[in-house]
Amino acid sequence: MMLFKRPDTETLYSALVNKDPAYEGVAYVCVTSTRIFCRFTCTARKPKIENCRFRETIAECLEAGFRPCKRCKPMLSYGTADETVSSLLTALENEPARRWREEDVVALGHDPSTVRRTFKRRFGMSFLEIARLRRVGGAAESIASGDAVIGAQIDAGYESGSGFRAAINQFFGASPAAMKGRGFLKGDWIDTPIGPMLAVADDHALHLLEFADRPALAAELKRLKARTGADMVLGRTAVTGQIAAELAAYFAGSSAIFATRLAGHGTPFERDVWRNLRDIPAGKIVSYSALATSMERPSAVRAVARANGANQIAIVVPCHRVLGADGSLTGYGGGLWRKKWLIEHERRMASAQGKVQGLPLAC
Numbered sequence: 413m414m415l416f417k418r419p420d421t422e423t424l425y426s427a428l429v430n431k432d433p434a435y436e437g438v439a440y441v442c443v444t445s446t447r448i449f450c451r452f453t454c455t456a457r458k459p460k461i462e463n464c465r466f467r468e469t470i471a472e473c474l475e476a477g478f479r480p481c482k483r484c485k486p487m488l489s490y491g492t493a494d495e496t497v498s499s500l501l502t503a504l505e506n507e508p509a510r511r512w513r514e515e516d517v518v519a520l521g522h523d524p525s526t527v528r529r530t531f532k533r534r535f536g537m538s539f540l541e542i543a544r545l546r547r548v549g550g551a552a553e554s555i556a557s558g559d560a561v562i563g564a565q566i567d568a569g570y571e572s573g574s575g576f577r578a579a580i581n582q583f584f585g586a587s588p589a590a591m592k593g594r595g596f597l598k599g600d601w602i603d604t605p606i607g608p609m610l611a612v613a614d615d616h617a618l619h620l621l622e623f624a625d626r627p628a629l630a631a632e633l634k635r636l637k638a639r640t641g642a643d644m645v646l647g648r649t650a651v652t653g654q655i656a657a658e659l660a661a662y663f664a665g666s667s668a669i670f671a672t673r674l675a676g677h678g679t680p681f682e683r684d685v686w687r688n689l690r691d692i693p694a695g696k697i698v699s700y701s702a703l704a705t706s707m708e709r710p711s712a713v714r715a716v717a718r719a720n721g722a723n724q725i726a727i728v729v730p731c732h733r734v735l736g737a738d739g740s741l742t743g744y745g746g747g748l749w750r751k752k753w754l755i756e757h758e759r760r761m762a763s764a765q766g767k768v769q770g771l772p773l774a775c
Contacts, residue, residue, distance in 0.1 A: 424466045428452050434526045438533040439466050440486060442478045449473040454484035468533075469625060470607075470749065496522055496530055500539050501601075508647070512543040545645070597640065598647040602656045605663050606750050609726070612636065612644060613651035617675040620724045621655065623746040632724055639677055655728070662727065665761045668694035670728040678722065685719035692733045695762025697755060699737050721745070727754065 419427075427435045435452040442449040442465040449467070450456065467473045470486060480486050503520065504512070514524050517539065531539045597619055599612045610629065612620040620636055622629055637643065654672045661667040676683065688707050692698055698706075704716045720731045726746055732754045736742040744751035 421461070421464070421466065425461045425464060428464070429458050431455075434523075434529065438529060439468055440470065440473050441465070442467055442473050442476060447478055448481045449478040449486060450481040451484045451486045454481055456481065456483050496527060500527065500531075504539075504543055505648075509547055510543070511547065512540055514540065597636070597642050597644045598649050598652065599644050600648045600652050602652075602659060604659060606753055607746075609659070611652050611655055613649050613655070614642075614675075615649050615651065617673045618651050618655055618725065618728070619675040619677065621726050621728060622724060623726065623750065625747075626745050628745055636677075636724070640675075659727070663757075665757070665764065668758065668761060672728065674725055674728070677724070678719075681715065682719040682722055685716055686723055686725075686729045689720070689723070689729050689731055689733070692730060693762070694730070694733075694758040697733050697735050699739075700734055700742075701737055703734060730754075733758075 424435070424439055424441075426432075428441050431453045433453055438452075440449050440451065441459075443459045443463055444465060445459060445463045449470075465476070467476065470480075473480075473486075499520065500517070500522065504510075510516075517524050517527055528538045531537065531542065537545075597612050597614050599610055599620075601608045601624060602611050606623075608624045610620065610622055610624050611618065612633070619640065620632060622632060626632075633644065651672060655670070658667070658670050658672060662670075678686065684707065685703070688703060692703075700717045700720070701710070701713050703720075704710055704713045707716070709716065720734055721743065723729045723731045726732075732744055732746075732751045734742075741748045741751055
């Protein structure tokens, strides 16, 4: 992931005063005089610059002790699909082999600097970088399936054979000829109310589902590549579409059922822990010791905790439903604020279903 360099305080404050929508999700303002944090488009009276502290994520705001603004509701808006992002990603999906240029972005009615800033903050790379990866990845898939290298080069929009070989080498660490017969995983972003998630799948199963800002994501992708021997390209599969639909139902509060097939990674013990995690009903929480006891491994509490932390399928394998022995919110790779959000969301979901069906509620 490439790092986004945050603008200076004066630039951010000017954007705040002007309610610049381009900064939605890019940064938040924490107001020291009220101890609340807001979106840049908040309609509340703007604070003085000396009372502003700018943070890049909701997690940073919460960890610094600020409360979400009740007017602009930053917690509810985080991760909402940005029209600029959605329209460009749709255009890319329609023409993944196109050699996108900055003038193409302008022709679609977008400001290149705004697009660059928005995409880099959201995905860690610009739209043009994403488009390039899609194009190179598609070419690599063609070569791996047996297509001629020259045909893949032309389809990817490369006039120069040396330029195409260099692109393939840089992206995959192998020459085009060496790509023949190799398998690929496809990664794509899924928007959720608490932030975008990266889904990695092949045509048969889901291999990874994590929040895009998870600090350990790069290491997880590296570990996934080592486990599968497959490189990752940008794109969607039918499995991606299925998990996206199931997540939409989950966040809408209508269903906590996930039927998407999961890849069988992990040790036998880890897979056993993950199966038991999926048996915990939505709306219920357990401790690590209770989970170990339910597996008839009461002395393996620490091993269960480690397996819980090794889970790479967030939400579907609900490691967020496990708390410390004292009921505290223990470590969660997606951030403790997300863990709390998910637990409360599932409690509301279980309560609503209990009222409708007349069922006893889980505690």
